[in-house]
Amino acid sequence: MLRFRSLGSGSTGNATLVEATSGGRTSRLLIDCGFGLRQLDARLARVGLAACDIDAVFITHEHGDHIGCARALSRRDRIPVWMSEGTWLAAGGRDFEGRLNLARDGASIEIGDIVVQPFTVPHDAREPLQLRCSDGVRSLGVLTDLGHATPHVLARLMGLDALLLEFNHDSDMLAGSTYPPFLKLRVGGNYGHLSNAAAAAIAQAVHHDGLRHVLAAHLSEQNNRPDIVRRAMAEALGASEHEMLTANAAEGSPWLDL
Numbered sequence: 001m002l003r004f005r006s007l008g009s010g011s012t013g014n015a016t017l018v019e020a021t022s023g024g025r026t027s028r029l030l031i032d033c034g035f036g037l038r039q040l041d042a043r044l045a046r047v048g049l050a051a052c053d054i055d056a057v058f059i060t061h062e063h064g065d066h067i068g069c070a071r072a073l074s075r076r077d078r079i080p081v082w083m084s085e086g087t088w089l090a091a092g093g094r095d096f097e098g099r100l101n102l103a104r105d106g107a108s109i110e111i112g113d114i115v116v117q118p119f120t121v122p123h124d125a126r127e128p129l130q131l132r133c134s135d136g137v138r139s140l141g142v143l144t145d146l147g148h149a150t151p152h153v154l155a156r157l158m159g160l161d162a163l164l165l166e167f168n169h170d171s172d173m174l175a176g177s178t179y180p181p182f183l184k185l186r187v188g189g190n191y192g193h194l195s196n197a198a199a200a201a202i203a204q205a206v207h208h209d210g211l212r213h214v215l216a217a218h219l220s221e222q223n224n225r226p227d228i229v230r231r232a233m234a235e236a237l238g239a240s241e242h243e244m245l246t247a248n249a250a251e252g253s254p255w256l257d258l
């Protein structure tokens with residue numbers, strides 16, 4: 001069985017747990033750990049886990065809300081870490097005591113029973129990767145921090161059972177915000193973050209009868225609202241607003257089974 005949950009998502013920090021269980025064995029992957037070590041420990045404890053229960057960490061890119069405590073966590077609990085070479089270099093090329101593994105677009109990684117397929121996305125980081133995870137039966141897509149959908153991205157999201165997808169901002173709220181002009185351009189640009197409309201278009205493009213869950217994530221606290229996101233999702237997926245799920249910064253989301 002494959003399941004996942006957000007431990008918290010937003011511009012202040014992101015972490016997602018993916019868990020595969022088969023034959024009495026459980027494999028756990030943490031995607032991003034954009035919190036301080038103590039905060040991550042507290043969030044894991046809330047779901048009955050400790051850092052030592054994690055088999056590997058995958059860091060999508062070097063921004064602080066994703067890489068967070070990766071190095072401290074890896075060193076303290078001897079956990080292997082995966083990231084692209086560009087992400088590692090952009091984060092200072094620091095020593096991981098032999099536990100760093102380099103990931104690249106198209107090269108599958110096995111974390112116990114979880115097969116991870118990283119793919120390149122357009123975002124203002126050095127070599128960002130987002131992921132498709134599978135236990136051989138079900139598949140989950142994790143897609144945050146991208147400026148726009150490319151054919152490459154969409155191809156990696158076909159036939160999913162679940163998708164965690166960035167709904168970063170409402171374009172009108174961003175335009176009317178107190179953000180300085182350069183930041184509005186950065187966030188709304190081709191290498192920034194997805195607007196609700198752009199995310200809804202992705203959800204619609206990859207939607208099929210087998211897609212059980214779409215979890216909206218990385219919502220801007222200043223330039224978005226969960227109710228606006230749920231409306232955009234419901235329209236895109238032809239479902240009720242009440243069924244739409246959004247991850248938040250404080251709590252993340254419940255476990256979602258695939």
Ligand SMILES: [Zn+2]
Nearest residue numbers: 063065066145
């Ligand atoms: Zn981010």
Ligand SMILES: [Zn+2]
Nearest residue numbers: 061063123145
């Ligand atoms: Zn980012």
